[in-house]
Amino acid sequence: MYLKSPKLPLLATAIWLACLHLSSAWAQPEINPEVSTPEKSVELIYQSSFQNYQRYSASTLQSWMQTNDTVKDIGGWRAYAKEITQGKDTKPTTPAHSHGGHR
Structure with a gap:
C-alpha cells in the first residue's frame, strides 16, 4: 500500500498510543x-x-x-537397615546372610 501523506503514520501512531493509555487506565x-x-x-x-x-x-x-567381626555377627548392613526401619533397639538373633569366613 502506497501512502500519499506522511501525516497518516503519525496519526495512526497517536491513535495507537491513546488506545494503549486508555486500556492501561481501565486495568x-x-x-x-x-x-x-x-x-x-x-x-x-x-x-x-x-x-x-x-x-x-x-x-x-x-x-x-x-x-568387622561384630558387624558380621549381627547380620551385616541388612541389620543396620532393619534398625532404621524398625527402631534402634531391635537386633536380629541370627545373621541375615553369611558368606563363610571372610577375613
Whole structure:
C-alpha cells in the first residue's frame, strides 16, 4: 500500500498510543476505602532450639578387625537397615546372610 501523506503514520501512531493509555487506565484495580479492624493479638511462645540438645559423645574405639567381626555377627548392613526401619533397639538373633569366613 502506497501512502500519499506522511501525516497518516503519525496519526495512526497517536491513535495507537491513546488506545494503549486508555486500556492501561481501565486495568487499574478498584480503590477500597474500607478500613480493616485489627484482629486480636496472638500470644507468642518462645521455645529454644537448644532445649533438647544432646552433646556429642564419641563411641569407644575398637580395632577394625573386631568391628568387622561384630558387624558380621549381627547380620551385616541388612541389620543396620532393619534398625532404621524398625527402631534402634531391635537386633536380629541370627545373621541375615553369611558368606563363610571372610577375613
